Amino acid sequence: MSEQAADVTGVDGKRDDDYEHHGGFPKYEAVTPGPDWARFVEGMRTLQDLAVSVDAPDDVVAQAADQVEKLAAVLTPYVVPEGRSPAGRTIELPGRGSLLMPPWHIEKFGPDGVRSAGEFRRYHLGGNGAAHGGTLPLLFDDLMGMIVHAYGRPISRTAYLHVNYRAITPLNTPLTVEGSVDRVEGRKTFITAQLKKGDTLLADCEALMLELLPGQP
Numbered sequence: 001m002s003e004q005a006a007d008v009t010g011v012d013g014k015r016d017d018d019y020e021h022h023g024g025f026p027k028y029e030a031v032t033p034g035p036d037w038a039r040f041v042e043g044m045r046t047l048q049d050l051a052v053s054v055d056a057p058d059d060v061v062a063q064a065a066d067q068v069e070k071l072a073a074v075l076t077p078y079v080v081p082e083g084r085s086p087a088g089r090t091i092e093l094p095g096r097g098s099l100l101m102p103p104w105h106i107e108k109f110g111p112d113g114v115r116s117a118g119e120f121r122r123y124h125l126g127g128n129g130a131a132h133g134g135t136l137p138l139l140f141d142d143l144m145g146m147i148v149h150a151y152g153r154p155i156s157r158t159a160y161l162h163v164n165y166r167a168i169t170p171l172n173t174p175l176t177v178e179g180s181v182d183r184v185e186g187r188k189t190f191i192t193a194q195l196k197k198g199d200t201l202l203a204d205c206e207a208l209m210l211e212l213l214p215g216q217p
């Protein structure tokens with residue numbers, strides 16, 4: 001597993017040294033895990049989809065539960081502190097290799113904004129074939145973190161996230177989400193983003209990201 005420092009170069013081309021010591025935040029570095037990590041994560045995503053969509057006989061569920069318990073026992077000795085797992089730090093994988101994130105891949109990452117593309121899956125079902133309303137703020141919030149980072153701002157947290165649901169967000173359909181910094185006022189970074197299916201606006205979002213003060217968690 002090789003580690004590389006995240007690019008924290010600001011819009012003015014200067015390295016943002018504040019990134020190193022702002023807030024009480026651990027420092028994250030992008031990572032390239034071994035060759036089986038992608039297969040492992042995708043397999044786990046398939047299991048998540050299945051776990052919310054099967055109605056299997058008791059003996060099949062018992063068999064599955066046995067295997068899940070065995071798998072957990074295999075992995076448990078390797079639990080590491082926050083920021084050390086490849087989950088969330090593998091930029092080239094959908095959802096940066098984190099099961100919490102929808103399996104979307106980054107198409108554009110820079111000071112002028114971040115765009116990612118992907119699909120919501122059965123795991124993300126809300127009702128009547130649409131994505132759960134709570135999955136959209138998850139997608140947007142993660143995007144906001146990346147936009148702040150790509151813009152070269154110090155570590156910031158979401159103070160508010162305002163989502164407007166404009167149309168039903170379908171499952172298993174290619175979508176894009178894109179956003180950029182609107183303005184910066186002191187510690188405040190204001191960002192807007194849109195979720196689209198082709199040219200159709202599904203949801204838009206406005207967020208305030210607040211730069212953390214020294215020692216803030």
Ligand SMILES: CCCCC/C=C\C/C=C\C/C=C\C/C=C\CCCC(=O)SCCNC(=O)CCNC(=O)[C@H](O)C(C)(C)COP(=O)(O)OP(=O)(O)OC[C@H]1O[C@@H](n2cnc3c(N)ncnc32)[C@H](O)[C@@H]1OP(=O)(O)O
Pocket residue numbers: 006007028029030031088089090091141145146149155156157158159160188208210212213216
């Ligand atoms: C993973 C990396 C892998 C490799 C790297 C590669 C790629 C990058 C990838 C990812 C990105 C990397 C890193 C991302 C890092 C972090 C993202 C984290 C996102 C989150 O983690 S998301 C969690 C949900 N988030 C919270 O859990 C926040 C809880 N909260 C608080 O922690 C405090 O609340 C805080 C600190 C936000 C503010 O507290 P505070 O005391 O410092 O500030 P204060 O309240 O004084 O406000 C100052 C001024 O903001 C105004 N203001 C405040 N709140 C407002 C509101 N809601 N609406 C309107 N105005 C508001 C005030 O009115 C005042 O304005 P004014 O100065 O004009 O009077």
